[in-house]
Structure formats: structure tokens, C-alpha cells
Amino acid sequence: MLDAIHVDLNGPAQKPETVSALLRAAAACGKNAVLWEVEDKVRWDACPGLAHPEAFDKATFRRLLDEARSLGLEPVPLVQSFGHAEWALAGKGREALREDPSRTDCYCTSSPEAREFVRALVRECLDLFGPVRLFHLGGDEAYRFGTCPKCSARDRFGLFAEHAVAVARDVRAAGARPMIWDDMVRHDPRRLAETLPKDFVLAHWTYGPEPDPAHGFSGPTDYSAAGALAAAGFDVAICDALSCWGDDPFIPRYGKHLPNVASARAEARRRFGLVETSWSVRHAPKALQLPMLETDPAAALAARFSGGTGGPPAVSTALLARVSEWDGAWGVFCGICWNGLKDSALPPADLVAQRVAERPEEARKAR
Secondary structure, rough: EEEEEEEEEOOOOHHHHHHHHHHHHHHHHEEEOOOOEHHHHHHOOOOOOOOOOOOOOOHHHHHHHHEEEOOEEEEEEEEEOOOOOOOHHOOOOOOHOOOOOOOOOEEEOOHHHHHHHHHHHHHHHHHHHHOOEEEEEEOOOOOOOOOHHHOOOHHHHHHHHHHHHHHHHHHHOOOOOEEEOOOOEEEEEEEEHHHHHOOOOOEEEEOOOOOOOOOOOOOOOOOOOHHHHHHOOEEEEEEEEEEOOOOOOOOOOOOHHHHHHHHHHHOOOOOEEEEEEEEOEEEEEEEOOOOHHHOHHHHHHHHHOOOOOOOOOOOOOHHHHHHHHHOOOOHHHOOOOOOOOOOOOOOOOOOHHHHHHHHHHHHHHHO
């Protein structure tokens, strides 16, 4: 069974030794794969000039891949082929690749130039990673997908499948299976099964309800939609979150994530496997997410609600309950909240003052 941790290299550049430490921690927690979302943190030949100033050269990144393999961590590369393409589409002269020329997050899937650009990245990524069993092609939160005049004239499921199959051509030629996030198309499993080949592994992500203010923890996550996708003939990987939208830069929302991780691990045993996602843009450091890997969340929650003292190592349930009171209080700093884009741009200087004025009750809680 796939049991992967997601290493998202968006946001601030990581030192090789920082990534190496995360790999060792993941292996020690029993993980067997890494989903690598590299984006601008490697110097790609396909897009010179777009690399982060502190991006890895390929030799350095290959050493990280070699270390991961030596730890028993299967590499699964991820190239965004629909949305979340801010790093690649932000530069001048790339407007023709965008679904909406005023936005930098979504490729135009009707554009031959955009499709070939993504394929070039996929080919270069395959060359860098070497033989792989799975290759993730992104596809999540492509909210502008299918909205330009040319795309909007097409059937959305047909267009989604056509683009996914086209950018997966080199993946298949290399002997790997394509994987893709399911959120843009999972609402109609029957139609999806009519258009998308069944060799695609669907990465089904659901990150759970918000915590209940009465006790600071959310309830179980409903992964029942995964069953409908599996019944339609697809292999489904279950995806939880160690960090996601709504977290702040200081600490993950354990009250939200622990129940989500527990639910996902139970559901994944019935499916293709598990991917524990970890979104990095302006979010809490990876080190603060590790307690959720180092424990049995179901046991920790049972202890919490039975009055016991169980919890992740070095993180007491009393602390978790206290931290849960902060949920949302510092969300002003999180994810994509001020520009709607998944990038690492700094907020405007007066953002905190604006949000305090807009949300005085949350500001009071934070104090």
C-alpha cells in the first residue's frame, strides 16, 4: 500500500539538510514514499529564469532523491498541469499560456503552447527522477479551468480528460502510472469514468470539518465519496492534511488535523493507499507537523475524549486543546488569504491592521 508524505517545496527555500532531516523523520515513522512538489526549487532547463534564487541544482536534488530511496521512500514526482501554476505563469510574456490573462494560477488547457510547456516539464522531471512507478499531474483547485472563450465551448469532463491524457503521454511512455487530484471532477463519477482512462490513480483529498468549539476538535472526515470513485473503476489514494488552508505560520491546527489523519488512515487501508499532504506556503514549519506522523491519531483522540493524557509525543492533549482555541485567530497569515494565489509573495504592510479592524473578535482571541 502506498503510504506517502507530501514534500511541498513552495514558499521559502529549504536547505538540503532540512529536507534530508524530514526524509529521515518520515522513514522513521513508517512512510514508504514521498510525493515531491518541486516547482521552482530546482533549476529546470524547460523554464530558465523562473527558478527561485536558492533553488537546488540538479546534482543536489539527485542526492536527496538517492537518500530518499536508500531510506525506502519511493519517489513520486508532481508537476502541476492545470492550476497552481503561479511560479511558471507569473513572468511577462506568459499571458498566452494562462486561462485568464489577468491571473497566474491556471493554464489554458486549449492552448497547444501551454500543453507543450507542461509536457516539457514532465519530460525533464522524468529524466531527473529516473524510473518511477507513479507520476502526479496535479489538477487541484483549478478554479479558472474551462472558463476562457475557447475552453468554455467544450464539455468540461472531455476537456479535463483530453488535457490529462495529453500531458500523461510521456509518463506512460516511461512506464509509470499517472495520478491526479480529483476535486475538479469527482462530483460526477459516472461521467469521469466515461472520459478519463482507468489507469489514472485518483488522489482524493478531503481535509475534514472545522473543529467544534465545544471541545476544540473536529469530528471524523467523510471519505465516502472515495467509494463512489472506486466503484466507477478507479484506484483511489486517500489524502489527508498535516497542514492546509486556515493554518497559520506558527502552529498547525491539531484539533482539525488529528481527526482528519485518523479518518484517512482508516479509509486508506481499503483503497490504493495514503498521501499525507503538507502545504507549505506561509504555513507552520514541517517540524511542527511531525507529531501527527509520530502517533496513532485515533488512539490520541480516544485518550483525549476519555479524559486520558494520551497525545502525540511531546504534545499533550491539554496543549492541543489550548492551541485549538487559536484556530483561525491568526489565519490572516495563512495560505492564499490576501491575494488568492498559491505563491510566496509578502502581504501588504497594513494587512494585519486591516484584518484586526475586520475581525475584532478573532483579534481578541489571539491576544
